[in-house]
Amino acid sequence: MAALTRSNKNNIPIAFWPLLALTLLGIGLAIYRLVVGLGVSTNMSDHYPWGIWITVDLFLIPVAGAAFTISLLSYFLGREDYHSIIRPAVLAGFLGYCVVGVLLFLDIGRWPQFYNIFVPGYINLHSFLEEVSLCVTLYTLILILEIAPVFLEKWGYTVPIRWIQRGIFVIAGVGIVLSMLHQSSLGSMFLLMSHKLHPLWWTPALPLLFYLQAVYTGLGATAIAVKLIWKAMGLPIDRVLFRRIGQAMSINLMLYAAIKVGDWMGAGEIPLLLKPDAFGFLAWFQFLIGIVLPLAILLSKLVGHTSGPFWAGVFALIGTFIERLVVSWIGLAEPNPVSYVPSFTEVFITIGMIAGGVLVYGAVVRYFKLFPDPEHAHA
Amino acid sequence: MTLSRRDFFKAAGLAIGGALITAGPAQASTGEADPNEYAAMLYDATMCVGCNACTNACRQWNKTTAEPDARLLYDAPKELSADTWTMIQLYQGESETSFVKRQCMHCVSPACVSGCPVQALQKTAEGPVTYDQERCIGCRYCMYACPFHIPRFEWGTAQLPVIAKCTLCADRLKDGLQTACAERCPTSALIFGKRGDLIADAEKRISENPARYVDHLYGKDDAGGTSVMYLSGVPFEKLGLEDLGTMPIPEISEGTANILLPGILVGGPILLGMIRMTAKRGGWEDTWPL
Numbered sequence: 001m002a003a004l005t006r007s008n009k010n011n012i013p014i015a016f017w018p019l020l021a022l023t024l025l026g027i028g029l030a031i032y033r034l035v036v037g038l039g040v041s042t043n044m045s046d047h048y049p050w051g052i053w054i055t056v057d058l059f060l061i062p063v064a065g066a067a068f069t070i071s072l073l074s075y076f077l078g079r080e081d082y083h084s085i086i087r088p089a090v091l092a093g094f095l096g097y098c099v100v101g102v103l104l105f106l107d108i109g110r111w112p113q114f115y116n117i118f119v120p121g122y123i124n125l126h127s128f129l130e131e132v133s134l135c136v137t138l139y140t141l142i143l144i145l146e147i148a149p150v151f152l153e154k155w156g157y158t159v160p161i162r163w164i165q166r167g168i169f170v171i172a173g174v175g176i177v178l179s180m181l182h183q184s185s186l187g188s189m190f191l192l193m194s195h196k197l198h199p200l201w202w203t204p205a206l207p208l209l210f211y212l213q214a215v216y217t218g219l220g221a222t223a224i225a226v227k228l229i230w231k232a233m234g235l236p237i238d239r240v241l242f243r244r245i246g247q248a249m250s251i252n253l254m255l256y257a258a259i260k261v262g263d264w265m266g267a268g269e270i271p272l273l274l275k276p277d278a279f280g281f282l283a284w285f286q287f288l289i290g291i292v293l294p295l296a297i298l299l300s301k302l303v304g305h306t307s308g309p310f311w312a313g314v315f316a317l318i319g320t321f322i323e324r325l326v327v328s329w330i331g332l333a334e335p336n337p338v339s340y341v342p343s344f345t346e347v348f349i350t351i352g353m354i355a356g357g358v359l360v361y362g363a364v365v366r367y368f369k370l371f372p373d374p375e376h377a378h379a
Numbered sequence: 380m381t382l383s384r385r386d387f388f389k390a391a392g393l394a395i396g397g398a399l400i401t402a403g404p405a406q407a408s409t410g411e412a413d414p415n416e417y418a419a420m421l422y423d424a425t426m427c428v429g430c431n432a433c434t435n436a437c438r439q440w441n442k443t444t445a446e447p448d449a450r451l452l453y454d455a456p457k458e459l460s461a462d463t464w465t466m467i468q469l470y471q472g473e474s475e476t477s478f479v480k481r482q483c484m485h486c487v488s489p490a491c492v493s494g495c496p497v498q499a500l501q502k503t504a505e506g507p508v509t510y511d512q513e514r515c516i517g518c519r520y521c522m523y524a525c526p527f528h529i530p531r532f533e534w535g536t537a538q539l540p541v542i543a544k545c546t547l548c549a550d551r552l553k554d555g556l557q558t559a560c561a562e563r564c565p566t567s568a569l570i571f572g573k574r575g576d577l578i579a580d581a582e583k584r585i586s587e588n589p590a591r592y593v594d595h596l597y598g599k600d601d602a603g604g605t606s607v608m609y610l611s612g613v614p615f616e617k618l619g620l621e622d623l624g625t626m627p628i629p630e631i632s633e634g635t636a637n638i639l640l641p642g643i644l645v646g647g648p649i650l651l652g653m654i655r656m657t658a659k660r661g662g663w664e665d666t667w668p669l
Contacts, residue, residue, distance in 0.1 A: 039534030046460065046531050049519040076654045109517025109532065109540040122497040122514050126633050129520045130496030131640065169655065177647035184639065191632035192490050192524040195623055204631055207639060332523065 013362070019355045026352010029345045030106055038109055041345040048340035050328060053103040056350050058324040060096050061136075061186060062210075063317065065218035066225070067093025067143060068179035071172040073248065082241065084372040085226055087150060091364060092225060094143040095357040097136060102353050104133075128188040135182035142175040150368050183214035190327055198331035200272050200283045201323070203263040209256060216252040217320045219245050220294070220313025227310045233371060237306050246309035249316065250298040257291050282326055290319010414487045415575025417506030418552055419606040420561055422480045423584070424618065425591055426568035429467050429478040433560035433569060437465045440548065440559035461533040461543040465560055470618050477611060479618040480569065482560075483508060483529045483545035484598060485606035488627030491521035491530060499542070506574065506606050507547035515542055526602055526623050547606065574606055581610055603627030 033041040044051045070089040074082035105111055116122050117133045124130050146168075149161045164171065187210025194202055203209070223245050230237045264270060273280055294312035302308030329340075342350075364370055434454065438445060443462045448455035456463040458481075465482035489508050492500045499515035502508050517540060521530045533540035548558040556562070561571035570577070581596045597615050598608035602623040611618060 035537065037535070037537040037540065038532075039536070039540075045534065046458075046522070049522040049532060076651055107518075109519070110512070110515055111517070112539065113513075114516055116497045116514055116516050119497070122499075124493075124496055124498045125640070126493050126629070126636050127496045127520075128632065128636065129494060129518060131636070133496060173648060173651045176651060177643060180643050180647050181640065184643070188632065188635055188639065189494075189520070191635055192494050192628060194628070194631065195526045195621070196523065204635070207635060334528070 016359070016362070019359045019362075022348070022352050022355035023359055024352075026349050026356065029349045029352065030102070033106055033345060033349065034111065041343065043340055043343045043346065045338060045340070047334050047338040048329075050107075051340060052329075052342040052346050052350060053107045055325055055328045057100045057103055058186060058328045059321050060100050062183065062214035062217040062320055062324075063221045064093040064096025064100070065179060065183055065214040066222045067096075067146070067218070068139075068176055068183075069215050069218035069248075070222060071146070072176050073244075075169060075172045076176070082244070084238070085222060085241070087147070087370050088225065088229065089222055090143060090146045091150070091361060091370060092221075094140065094147050095361055097140045097143060099353045099357045100136065101140065103350065106349060128185045128191070131185045132182045132189065135178045135185065139175055139178040139182065142171060142178065145171050146175065150364070150370060154368050179214075180211065184208065184211040186210050186214075187327075193332060196332045196334075197327060198279050199267065199269055200264070200279055201327050201331050203267065205259050205263055209259060212252045212256040212259070213320055213323065216249045216256065216294075216316055219249045219252070220309075220316040223249075223309035223313040224317070227306055229365075229371070235371060239304065239306060242306045242309045243303050246298045246303040246312060249309065249312060250295055250303075253291055253295045253298070253316070257287075257295065260287065260291070279326070279331065282322060286319045286322040286326075289315050290322060291316075294319075412504045412506075413575075414604055414606075415573065415578070417485075417487070417574040417606050418547060418558075418571070419485070419506060419574035419577050419608065420547075420558060420569060420571050421577040421581055421608050421610070422569050423581075424477050424479055424568070424609065424611040424613075426566050427467065427478040427480065428566055428568070429469060430565065431467050432563045432565055433480065434463070434466050436559040436563035437545070440551070441546075459529065459531055459544075461531045461535070461541070464543060464545040468619075470613065472613065472617060475613050477613045477618060479609075479611075479620070480560075481619075482607060483547070484527050484602075485545075485547050486602060486628070487604035487606070488602075488629055490524040490526060490628035490632075493629035493633055494520045494524035496520065503549060505549070505552055507549040507552065508544075509546055509549050510542055510544065512539075512541045517542070524628070526621075526628050574608075577608060581608060584610060600625040603630075 029041075038044060042051055067090045070082055070086055074086055105114060108114055117130060118137075123134075145164060149164055152158075152161050152164075184207035187206035187208075190197055190202065190206055191204065223242065226241075227237065264273065273283055294316045297303070297308050297312040297315075300308070302311075431454070434456070437443070438454075441464060443464065445454040446456040446460065446462060447453060456466050458468075459466060465480060467478050467480055470477045470479060485506060485508050489500070489502055492498075492502050492508060495515075496518065497514045497516060499511050500508060500521055501511070517532075519530075519532055519542075521542060522528075522532065530542050530544045532542060548556070548560075551557070551559065557571035561569045564570070570580075572580070578596065578599055581599075585592045585594060585596065591612055593611050593614060595615065596608055596610060597620050598605035601620075603626060609615065609618075609620060611620075616622065
């Protein structure tokens, strides 16, 4: 990050070249995948119809949910402290969703007719996958509107900026509703898999758990990014802002923990937690590292330091990653387990697309006004 | 389930300015058809001799490619695939042996149909669950949704791959024919008929010959009922037919969709409006644009 965001305009940051190389490799492999098909380019099979791309998407969507959480807090809860991070969060969200979109496009087998998800006569409103597809697409358009002023102001179009500013509550509001829908629907997608998904993770409360997880994960990702970027840019870090982020996180972590424990007890799944197998271990690990530890940090005095929410964010993200990994991959049991290890192409397309996102982010940081001036940062 | 489609559209229209209102008739579940009238098959594992005539009949009618063994002597598919829509598998226990036929179960309430985002999979009024590749985007959600692990994907092709599974010979039923596999079965282990008639037939067989059968017609109520039903002399779990309960697989998901989607679309904006009105206004609008 530091190398990327250095404001010295004459030097190309060192990180640029490896990121560019990874991006180009990813683009080349993406074309290769489209030409040769999924069977040759990936290790997915009838036993593992979804691979690393879906898992990464399921993880990136709550991380990119930072944009939605921050707009909710700053536009609707009147927390002006968050204002300085709207732009960086919205851009990160937008690029995150772009990466998700590209990976989904590469993942679907019949990609030339991907637009069928928008064809009115085809849409199945009972399908949570359809619901996720529609909301993610619409939400990405909303994020374009939200981030447009960054570019418009640079290019001197003041009129459309005024329109956007006038309508920002409607725009942000629609974005928040769409986020509530697709973040929860991402969990609802697995409601159909009650006989496949491991019982420690399957619950009718999946939509609620995924939603709460998206909120605290987005906040955690924001704390991490703000700390790293602000430090790299030499901006003064606002401790009040960090404490607020930490408090918002802890509320959602507590709700998540309560529902999760309630579900385990209500469904009589405690014996599964005590079983010495991989799933028992993962459930404990996710709960202790991903929920209890960040909560302990945030409920202690550490919440007043910037490193408190930062580390809480790191651990919360680890927990979220484990949940998404289990739900979309290792927890979906098969009668005859065949192993799946992502292929070189799958891994480097994933890395390449993320690298591309980071690259674009760096370029916007460099050439546009994404961060507040130092005198405004400490409002 | 309790909320009509029209109510949902009303909610959707209110909340996001009709963005979803163009969605049109989006109904993919079973409608009001009587499951007893569905075209169905009864497979009696105690009568099956494992000759694989059904596998061959299926290949001939659907023009799928054989999957020969290593010496290229026999058609020997190991499991269902994009090319093998039905097959006979052998269960060899310590003292008992049985064959079991694999194929799409054509559920009364199919999870694949409920999950498919573009209604490429549909439950037809006659009973078969059919697939339309012109709609399919290849997302493979159906493969995860199906509790029987049936839909397969055409991984090997560089062309546009399709989802492949048994169609219950929907294209033969139209012409008044029965399914190709049932027609070919030499021992009548597999018979074709109306679901209601087959249930009566199967229950009669169990009551007349209780020693021969496990006292359960698999598929009558399992997973909400299926159009392909099984009788067996060995426990069904051993044949890979798991105990899935009697609740239709899509019930929780569709119930959640009917409550959650309109709930968020209507409740979300109301909640945001209330928050906005009650939260204290900050002065930040002037300090930094957007």
